[in-house]
Amino acid sequence: MAVGFDARRFLRDRRDNRRHAPEDLRAFVHALVHGGIETYQVTAWLMAAYLNPLDDEETFVLTDAMMRSGTVIEFAPGELPGPTVDKHSTGGVGDKISLPLAHLVAACGACVPMISGRGLGHTGGTLDKLESIPGFDPRLPVAAFKAQTKRLGLAFGAQTKELAPADGTLYALRDVTATVETIPLIVASILSKKYASGTAAVVFDVKTGRGAFMRELAQSKALAERLIAVSRRMDRQAVALVTDMDQPLGRAVGNALEVVESIEVLQGGGPPDVRELTLALAAEMLVLAGLERDVAAARSRATRALDGGDALGKFRAVVEAQGGDPRVVDDPTRLPRAPRTVPMKAARPGFVTKIDAYAVGEAIVALGGGRRRAEDTVDPAVGIVFERKVGDRVAEGDLLGVLHSGPADPLDVAKALAGAIEIGDRETAAVPLVRDRFD
Amino acid sequence: MAVGFDARRFLRDRRDNRRHAPEDLRAFVHALVHGGIETYQVTAWLMAAYLNPLDDEETFVLTDAMMRSGTVIEFAPGELPGPTVDKHSTGGVGDKISLPLAHLVAACGACVPMISGRGLGHTGGTLDKLESIPGFDPRLPVAAFKAQTKRLGLAFGAQTKELAPADGTLYALRDVTATVETIPLIVASILSKKYASGTAAVVFDVKTGRGAFMRELAQSKALAERLIAVSRRMDRQAVALVTDMDQPLGRAVGNALEVVESIEVLQGGGPPDVRELTLALAAEMLVLAGLERDVAAARSRATRALDGGDALGKFRAVVEAQGGDPRVVDDPTRLPRAPRTVPMKAARPGFVTKIDAYAVGEAIVALGGGRRRAEDTVDPAVGIVFERKVGDRVAEGDLLGVLHSGPADPLDVAKALAGAIEIGDRETAAVPLVRDRFD
Numbered sequence: 089m090a091v092g093f094d095a096r097r098f099l100r101d102r103r104d105n106r107r108h109a110p111e112d113l114r115a116f117v118h119a120l121v122h123g124g125i126e127t128y129q130v131t132a133w134l135m136a137a138y139l140n141p142l143d144d145e146e147t148f149v150l151t152d153a154m155m156r157s158g159t160v161i162e163f164a165p166g167e168l169p170g171p172t173v174d175k176h177s178t179g180g181v182g183d184k185i186s187l188p189l190a191h192l193v194a195a196c197g198a199c200v201p202m203i204s205g206r207g208l209g210h211t212g213g214t215l216d217k218l219e220s221i222p223g224f225d226p227r228l229p230v231a232a233f234k235a236q237t238k239r240l241g242l243a244f245g246a247q248t249k250e251l252a253p254a255d256g257t258l259y260a261l262r263d264v265t266a267t268v269e270t271i272p273l274i275v276a277s278i279l280s281k282k283y284a285s286g287t288a289a290v291v292f293d294v295k296t297g298r299g300a301f302m303r304e305l306a307q308s309k310a311l312a313e314r315l316i317a318v319s320r321r322m323d324r325q326a327v328a329l330v331t332d333m334d335q336p337l338g339r340a341v342g343n344a345l346e347v348v349e350s351i352e353v354l355q356g357g358g359p360p361d362v363r364e365l366t367l368a369l370a371a372e373m374l375v376l377a378g379l380e381r382d383v384a385a386a387r388s389r390a391t392r393a394l395d396g397g398d399a400l401g402k403f404r405a406v407v408e409a410q411g412g413d414p415r416v417v418d419d420p421t422r423l424p425r426a427p428r429t430v431p432m433k434a435a436r437p438g439f440v441t442k443i444d445a446y447a448v449g450e451a452i453v454a455l456g457g458g459r460r461r462a463e464d465t466v467d468p469a470v471g472i473v474f475e476r477k478v479g480d481r482v483a484e485g486d487l488l489g490v491l492h493s494g495p496a497d498p499l500d501v502a503k504a505l506a507g508a509i510e511i512g513d514r515e516t517a518a519v520p521l522v523r524d525r526f527d
Numbered sequence: 528m529a530v531g532f533d534a535r536r537f538l539r540d541r542r543d544n545r546r547h548a549p550e551d552l553r554a555f556v557h558a559l560v561h562g563g564i565e566t567y568q569v570t571a572w573l574m575a576a577y578l579n580p581l582d583d584e585e586t587f588v589l590t591d592a593m594m595r596s597g598t599v600i601e602f603a604p605g606e607l608p609g610p611t612v613d614k615h616s617t618g619g620v621g622d623k624i625s626l627p628l629a630h631l632v633a634a635c636g637a638c639v640p641m642i643s644g645r646g647l648g649h650t651g652g653t654l655d656k657l658e659s660i661p662g663f664d665p666r667l668p669v670a671a672f673k674a675q676t677k678r679l680g681l682a683f684g685a686q687t688k689e690l691a692p693a694d695g696t697l698y699a700l701r702d703v704t705a706t707v708e709t710i711p712l713i714v715a716s717i718l719s720k721k722y723a724s725g726t727a728a729v730v731f732d733v734k735t736g737r738g739a740f741m742r743e744l745a746q747s748k749a750l751a752e753r754l755i756a757v758s759r760r761m762d763r764q765a766v767a768l769v770t771d772m773d774q775p776l777g778r779a780v781g782n783a784l785e786v787v788e789s790i791e792v793l794q795g796g797g798p799p800d801v802r803e804l805t806l807a808l809a810a811e812m813l814v815l816a817g818l819e820r821d822v823a824a825a826r827s828r829a830t831r832a833l834d835g836g837d838a839l840g841k842f843r844a845v846v847e848a849q850g851g852d853p854r855v856v857d858d859p860t861r862l863p864r865a866p867r868t869v870p871m872k873a874a875r876p877g878f879v880t881k882i883d884a885y886a887v888g889e890a891i892v893a894l895g896g897g898r899r900r901a902e903d904t905v906d907p908a909v910g911i912v913f914e915r916k917v918g919d920r921v922a923e924g925d926l927l928g929v930l931h932s933g934p935a936d937p938l939d940v941a942k943a944l945a946g947a948i949e950i951g952d953r954e955t956a957a958v959p960l961v962r963d964r965f966d
Contacts, residue, residue: 099705103577128570132704135574138542265571266538 342471781910
């Protein structure tokens, strides 16, 4: 690599759809991080890779090189009290599943070294949700992250420049060159970061629908398949569920409001879809970690841990360990609260036929609860709590939901939200929560 | 345009092969020259445009905007003593045709505002050839260029940053991102510069073969067709000849040596292929300029001007007008001369079956007579004069050509050249000089 990376030849190969040699891909990632290729050459390659996509083998080599471009957290055999397993969601609206799920799975004996990120655009991020808990620091340094994973079976860390720095560089350039939406580069981005966190197994929650990064079911399935194929090539255990993101997940959307809902789930309650997806993913994770032989047994174990209070106990312990105020569990008013609430009412009788997750996510951003750009700050208190979901019958004037807003007039947002909720004459069944499964 | 050019949307359009709106292409070129798009976005667009080529209408709009990105030389109606017409060659080895041709056509009453460039890689440039004439300044400023075109019917100017600056920016980026070889961008580059020089008509000499930019005949024909189509859309008169560049043109390759050969042609002599191509192109130019009704009559007129000395007289006048030493016409020893000559002899008897123009061009570069990079300087004296061309019979020990070299040992070059000349047992006819014609 020191003798020089021939960027033009590398570009010609991608341009003409010739398979990259492994050493060329490794030299490319090295040049990306240490110099040896110009930014304007990287972006030309990205466009070529968008139009002539990498195959699985190329994606594997790229992912592996990106993962190794920075710190790779490793746990020695026997260092942890249980097998490692993690979950990755491709992002959605109201997707707080990591919060109940990580604690539930850790309560069942697995170890979850969870690196999470901030929200961007219409989708939220686990890091923001955790930060809405007063005092909570979800950005443990590597040594503390490893130590807590060992002690509690669960730690939350943040994506930093130390982990897979090549991905940070590539992603920023993809964002400004219209080369984000291509499966091989998405796979490399997700897996390089995920497998740098030290987990041996991952369950992928690939969202599909209006609020998802991939709106079309076929595309979401294709992404799920490639995540599994490349994970396998990396000697990692992986399963993927393709799940609905046409309407928001659960009732709450907004950082602190989602923490409240997560606590409800950890208490054995919460909205049915959030509880269901938590249990479905937990069961997959326990099987993947080798703690249960089949999904049915794993689900029983997870259900017991959820309803018996073990998962909630793990939550208390982790919140306390990372500096947060554990009293929020019994007193959610200790979480940030918005100064105003605005009821949203049904303008006509009928059935809720659609709640547009994308429009809801954009409304949250408009309220200040999400980010347009990575450097924006978020208001943890604002959000929406829905009282009705798709399929529910409503009378005129019924409460559809409550907007939690800052001091500024949220009329525009309320109007946008009203447009996101459709009421029709005929009952429409919500699509199934889990659309497909890949292993 | 001031309200902001949306580079990402522009990139998505090209990526997804959606036709660019004319205003978007114009805004793109404006942003390229005045700011509003990042270099790394331009290169992503170039790769997208390579893989999803622009159609003729898009190419026309891009070309027009690139032409208008800088100074556009214009001649008012009646300002010149004759109609304007120019020639453009896609570049080759030993291609000195501009020198005899421009003077010949001007001697026949047309006005030739000729902007030329330097050689790069294995192909030579008219600017370098002219500069080998002691004192000659082929880089007239615009006012002097226009005045001389008016007075003598011919002036030589140089490509500068004032003419089509958008092309300079794009070309430099194409060169480092493997996006040079795509016909629509080649067409836009050629035509934007050519039509900024003020000519109303152009004859294109599209080279094909080993020494050409486009080696495959089909590709060369495709380029010729698109040059004509887009020229027509720009309301310019255009004809294209596709001509052979498998072996070098004429006998001399090297700047000063090619000037000597050009003078021989202007004196009514010279190698048959150089004389033939000069007359063929001159005939097309005279018809295109409206000075003759058909090619046969135009060819007769050009032949008379060549053999009668009018073209040579024009050459003397132009050399003198641009500061050059007109005595080179009668005494070529006034041109730069190489200190050493090395004969190349036939190693076996037979027929010359191939002279690899690309290898010859590379040998000239190795001698210092061409450029690897734009900033290199050239030695005007070095080069090769062939004594045999494809199809000629040779005996063992016959002189194939003479290498004119600098003081350094040219053995490696002589060896490379020997490899470029193939001698076989069977007589091979040279391919026809003019392979096709498009109008």
